Amino acid sequence: MKSDHGRRIGELDESLIRRSLLDRGLVLDCGAARVRVRSDVPLLGGLLHTLYSAFPLEDPDGVFDATVWLRTRKGVRRFFRPQVELLIDGERPFEPFPLDTPVPLLEWGINYTIATRLNNFLLLHAGVIERGGRAIVLPALPGSGKSTLTAALATKGFRLLSDEFGVVRLSDSALLPLLRPIALKNDSIDIIGRWAPDAVIGPRFPKTRKGTVAHLAPDVAAADQRSLSAHPALVIFPRFDSAREFELTTVRRSHAFARLAVNSFNFELLGPDGFDALARLIGQCGCYELRYRSLDRALGVLGELLTVADRSQ
């Protein structure tokens, strides 16, 4: 798809972004998926300018995986309780949100779209980061601290492929980027703010159904490599554990397979293709459970594991 002379969204004036959103839309090329966003919410232009700053400016005419329309709700209630609603190709999958929280609604809307439509790939519910072409898959389990760890790694020398979706190519099990801002929740916002003071974190949205949410913007290197796949090397089941300094235990590959399958968005839907892709991916990976308290320690160990995995190839 045609880029607009190599310019990035962050190089545009915010008023131009607002105009694009009102007109033909702003295209977010996330790598494995392309989404066109349209909106009349004035706040959204500035927020996308910040959070998708590194993304290339693309021609809004073309083929997209979805058009997401975020619009202010009409009707008499808007005088008392202004709301924003999300339409995906004309359908409204969620109840409206307060007008001042458009980004969480947009991001969850894009997640919903990808999870329900992108069935040409196996979609794992996982963060994915990469170094030297070798990827670490960080599956999302409740309380795992997956986004915190993904953000910590992505701001210290690893390339972010995705925080939400492990996109597995069916033909060879390579991992593809699906680059989006990382949604940090509650305490993680300050933890990552202290961990990477130069990282761009957007405004906080309190009182969402996941508590307070703020988004970490992907950097330029990640955006520029959003079409570059990585080979799976490690599957790490993270678990933040304030009571334990550190513990790394091996997970049987067969059990890792089962845990990833259960945690996938479309494993059952894909049948034999999903089975083959996941079995191939697991067969190439070392699988571990990591309990950690210190991000520094976790970063060091994952770097070492990746180096060992590199040598064994």
Next chain:
Amino acid sequence: MESRLTARANIRLVALGDEAVVFHPSSWSSHVLNAAAAAVLEFILERPRTRQEIAALLQELLNAAEQPSLQKHVESVIGDLCIIDLIHEV
């Protein structure tokens, strides 16, 4: 003539370490198999097998402590594989 155990057609069996995962072609369900079940299924996938052949295989694979309960192991593995419809008796 003694009955044999045969595997359902088009099963996908992938070894992962000392265990295996298997895909059922009709139900599209996946299962994790322990070492004994994986070995027996792979053995039956080669060609239909009698219970005696399966017992001989497991006798070879099981450790000394498990040998006294060999017959129980054989029936347990066969029963489990039959329940999830990966094998059946002919």
